Amino acid sequence: MRVSAIASGTMSDPTAPGPLAATAALMADPARARMLAAMMGGEALTAGELARIAGVVPATASGHLSRLVEGGLVAVHAQGRHRYHRLASEEVAAVLETLGGLSARLAPRPWKHGDAAREARLCWNHLAGRLGVALHERLTNGTGWLTPVPGGWTASDEGRTRLAATGVDLDRAMAAPRFACDCMDWSERRAHLAGGLGREIATAWLDRGWLRRLPGDGDRDVLARRRVALTPAGRRGLREGLGLDAA
Amino acid sequence: MRVSAIASGTMSDPTAPGPLAATAALMADPARARMLAAMMGGEALTAGELARIAGVVPATASGHLSRLVEGGLVAVHAQGRHRYHRLASEEVAAVLETLGGLSARLAPRPWKHGDAAREARLCWNHLAGRLGVALHERLTNGTGWLTPVPGGWTASDEGRTRLAATGVDLDRAMAAPRFACDCMDWSERRAHLAGGLGREIATAWLDRGWLRRLPGDGDRDVLARRRVALTPAGRRGLREGLGLDAA
DNA sequence: GCTATGCTTCGGCGGCGGCCGAAGCATCAT
DNA sequence: ATGATGCTTCGGCCGCCGCCGAAGCATAGC
Numbered sequence: 130m131r132v133s134a135i136a137s138g139t140m141s142d143p144t145a146p147g148p149l150a151a152t153a154a155l156m157a158d159p160a161r162a163r164m165l166a167a168m169m170g171g172e173a174l175t176a177g178e179l180a181r182i183a184g185v186v187p188a189t190a191s192g193h194l195s196r197l198v199e200g201g202l203v204a205v206h207a208q209g210r211h212r213y214h215r216l217a218s219e220e221v222a223a224v225l226e227t228l229g230g231l232s233a234r235l236a237p238r239p240w241k242h243g244d245a246a247r248e249a250r251l252c253w254n255h256l257a258g259r260l261g262v263a264l265h266e267r268l269t270n271g272t273g274w275l276t277p278v279p280g281g282w283t284a285s286d287e288g289r290t291r292l293a294a295t296g297v298d299l300d301r302a303m304a305a306p307r308f309a310c311d312c313m314d315w316s317e318r319r320a321h322l323a324g325g326l327g328r329e330i331a332t333a334w335l336d337r338g339w340l341r342r343l344p345g346d347g348d349r350d351v352l353a354r355r356r357v358a359l360t361p362a363g364r365r366g367l368r369e370g371l372g373l374d375a376a
Numbered sequence: 377m378r379v380s381a382i383a384s385g386t387m388s389d390p391t392a393p394g395p396l397a398a399t400a401a402l403m404a405d406p407a408r409a410r411m412l413a414a415m416m417g418g419e420a421l422t423a424g425e426l427a428r429i430a431g432v433v434p435a436t437a438s439g440h441l442s443r444l445v446e447g448g449l450v451a452v453h454a455q456g457r458h459r460y461h462r463l464a465s466e467e468v469a470a471v472l473e474t475l476g477g478l479s480a481r482l483a484p485r486p487w488k489h490g491d492a493a494r495e496a497r498l499c500w501n502h503l504a505g506r507l508g509v510a511l512h513e514r515l516t517n518g519t520g521w522l523t524p525v526p527g528g529w530t531a532s533d534e535g536r537t538r539l540a541a542t543g544v545d546l547d548r549a550m551a552a553p554r555f556a557c558d559c560m561d562w563s564e565r566r567a568h569l570a571g572g573l574g575r576e577i578a579t580a581w582l583d584r585g586w587l588r589r590l591p592g593d594g595d596r597d598v599l600a601r602r603r604v605a606l607t608p609a610g611r612r613g614l615r616e617g618l619g620l621d622a623a
Numbered sequence: 624g625c626t627a628t629g630c631t632t633c634g635g636c637g638g639c640g641g642c643c644g645a646a647g648c649a650t651c652a653t
Numbered sequence: 654a655t656g657a658t659g660c661t662t663c664g665g666c667c668g669c670c671g672c673c674g675a676a677g678c679a680t681a682g683c
């Protein structure tokens with residue numbers, strides 16, 4: 130009978146750590162969590178930078194990074210005497226994003242960061258902060274350029290035209306596993322745009338000089354590293370192309 | 377200037393644990409992870425049951441559960457001299473699901489569980505295992521009863537009719553935050569159906585006796601607790617209603 | 624009342640693991 | 654070659670936390 134088959138030796142040791150716990154443990158250390166959060170900016174960072182971000186000496190950071198690489202969360206790329214680290218996959222970024230969102234909502238602590246990083250920043254590879262929320266609002270409510278589908282959003286013809294005119298590569302956006310979906314914003318507590326479209330919007334606007342990265346405070350502040358600002362050209366482009374008046 | 381504002385005291389302590397690490401730490405302990413996995417079955421479990429599942433004495437389990445409740449991952453409901461625990465929200469379940477999926481893919485270790493739990497089981501609130509994968513296959517490939525949209529799946533008219541005929545409440549399924557999306561199967565390494573539709577399918581088929589819960593091995597085996605089996609009526613219903621021949 | 628059961632709190636033990644400084648390699652610069 | 658820089662490995666310290674047994678409450682049943 131079936132039950133005896135389960136009770137027999139074929140079942141896994143119930144006291145085994147389990148893969149979930151192992152992966153969670155990698156994220157559970159404050160220093161490692163700061164490193165991972167920093168890598169959510171999308172760029173590859175050197176071990177030294179990550180050590181400073183995490184607030185530990187290089188020796189400690191090296192150990193942490195080894196474990197993250199070993200655990201498959203981080204990919205490393207040696208170049209000269211530097212070793213560049215980045216998240217291993219978009220899936221890792223997605224897990225960190227959802228886990229971070231849940232954690233932020235669970236922790237009722239008021240958001241301590243100053244307003245600077247709330248204005249506009251990159252979240253993984255797409256636009257977040259007040260600007261990201263305003264864009265989401267503009268594209269979905271009222272204009273109908275994005276219309277809801279079960280798991281996210283799809284673009285109307287008018288929306289495609291408008292977005293393409295701002296330099297966004299819609300074909301590449303469609304090729305992503307998800308075209309457009311919501312990503313909860315830690316600071317605004319409202320949704321902004323993620324998925325392939327979010328990524329293409331951010332890269333396109335950075336490329337054409339509508340957005341520029343702002344220098345952070347050294348590399349201590351995780352959020353500051355990802356800060357971006359709308360340039361005058363970008364402000365004009367958003368008003369004329371999307372009818373979005375970024376205050 | 378902006379940078380000085382960040383350098384000033386308004387920024388959070390960069391050495392603070394951070395909510396992400398704190399939440400991850402709650403999932404990082406093997407015993408707690410087993411408890412959380414057990415609660416993914418959807419039912420509320422008593423502290424004693426969870427202690428046995430986790431393989432620790434009640435005293436230890438009590439401590440773990442306190443921390444999970446304190447951390448907002450688990451909700452507790454006292455009734456008589458029992459205390460029933462369940463996951464605090466669907467969002468928690470979603471995070472566990474994605475984190476578990478990532479972990480399973482990262483850990484290349486072969487799946488140790490016997491075949492029993494692989495046949496058919498409930499994953500959170502929807503159908504998984506071989507039956508879940510077969511159903512997913514049937515609904516998407518060939519029939520086109522589910523058609524892909526950016527973030528998941530939508531149902532064709534034919535698909536709605538077919539599913540409604542099996543007792544699925546499509547209105548309730550549509551009301552969910554996600555109608556239908558993929559959930560990676562730990563044992564099969566292939567997608568099965570999650571979202572509102574997945575939930576409604578499982579509840580409907582359990583209600584009409586097409587599926588029945590199987591008794592697990594006491595409550596030691598997490599997967600066994602969630603095992604279900606197709607009844608003869610269910611086998612017939614699936615073949616006649618959906619053209620799905622569940623071997 | 625008393626006893627049994629479910630659960631929690633308390634105290635103490637032990638180990639995992641994070642931290643650092645020092646030393647060892649590797650790479651780049653002069 | 655010689656030194657400087659980036660990074661890793663090694664060794665030792667220390668604290669956190671998971672584990673258990675025992676005792677303390679609460680509820681249910683007699």
